[in-house]
Amino acid sequence: MADVRQNSICFIIPKYVTFSTGGAEIQVHYLVTEFLKRDWQVEIICGGIGKEQVIANSSYNDPRITFHYYKLRSIRSLEFFEVYKLLLRTKASYYYQRTDFALTAACALYCKRFKKTMVYAVAQDKDAHLDKYFNEFLSFKYQSKIKRWIRKVDFKVIDCMVEYGKKSSTHIVCQNKVQKELFQKNFKRDAVLIPSSYPAQSSASIEKERIVLWVSNMTSIKQAHLFIELVDQLEVAPVWRFVMIGRISLEIKEYGILPENLEFLGELSYSETESWFQRSKILVNTSKSEGMPNTFIQAWFNKVLVLGLNVDPDEVLQNKKCGVSCNGDFDRLRGVLDTAIKGKFNDELFIDNGYQYACTSFDVEKNADALIKLVQS
Secondary structure, eight states: OOOOOSSEEEEEOSOOTTTOOOHHHHHHHHHHHHHHHTTOEEEEEEOOTTOHHHHHHOTTOOTTEEEEEOOOOSSGGGHHHHHHHHHTTOOOSEEEEESOSHHHHHHHHHHHHTTOEEEEEOOSGGGGSTTHHHHHHTTOOOSOHHHHHHHHHHHHHHHHHHHHHHHHOSEEEESSHHHHHHHHHHHOOOOEEOOOOBOOOOOOOSOOOSEEEEESOOOGGGOHHHHHHHHHHOOOOTTOEEEEESOOOHHHHTSOSOOTTEEEEESOOHHHHHHHHHHOSEEEEOOSOOSSOHHHHHHHHTTOEEEESSOOGGGHHHHSOSSEEOTTOHHHHHHHHHHHHTTOSOHHHHHHHHHHHHHHHOBHHHHHHHHHHHHTO
16 A cells, blocks of 8 residues: 555545546536645546547546546446556555445445545435435346346445445545435434535626526436427427437437427536526426436526426425425426426515525535545544
8 A cells, every 4th residue: 555645535436527527527627626725635546548639639528636446337236356456556645435346346345445535425315315326227127147147246246345435434425415314214324414515606697598407417317308298298489499408318318309498408518517507597397306406506696597397305395495406296397397497486585595505505615615624523
């Protein structure tokens, strides 16, 4: 094991913003940037082998960071051994792991063996459940019995790994009260609440356009098809644009005939996506579940009306009037959106509440202070 550096931290995550712009990656990037500002030594372990060209051209490729890359495997449990070997090369005092997989167990075992402080950070509500990957496996469809058997064994092993990692981690960090309660129930672990982060900024001054936005990578849990159905069922004037941003899935490619007023932009850089938030008036979220969506935070800071079909972390949409929660009612979502685009909805109240809530809740400096206090306690 390498010599330890004081005021040093290693982030362990399957992907990083140098080649992937999901919510967990962005959140880790905000923390990394804040720790660098404080002159901390920062290391990152992520699955970057095979992404060298993309990484080299990325604006997030900061030379101050020491990167350690491993290869993302189709049999994900095998990543345990590669990640553990990389951990032996690190020099950090503290270890922050987000987005569970085999690397969760590798980090926990390493920290336990060498008496290091590990923080496991919950990225979404499902991370606080037992048998997470086996439950995902049950929703998969396979034509090959052999592939099905291999994946079943792989996910069973990963469940054992991540549950060992979560039970063994020094500290657990959750984004909301629901996750904290679930972790206590399922893992018998107390968790600390540290909300999502966002860089301090003033409200957007760009003139708003009649744009309804949907932003996410189009995995099954995001239910992108529901936004398409929503647009298809609305009767709106052509002055409104409906825009989808995110990595397009096979399900969407095979959806069939799409509404004429729906625009697919595919996967964009974070800065490009931010510019769409600055211009848009409404954000629609159709996910089954999430922790605290980065898209909500971006919308609040950019004074965009938030409409959630299912997701309402800590019921901030409903209780703090930071947007509209439809409690899983698709017809209600369609009705609220129809009212809003016709100008018959009191959106200023929700927009102002969302902006004020974001300014007071997602300060990355305050969150970094809380994290440092936690690991040094």
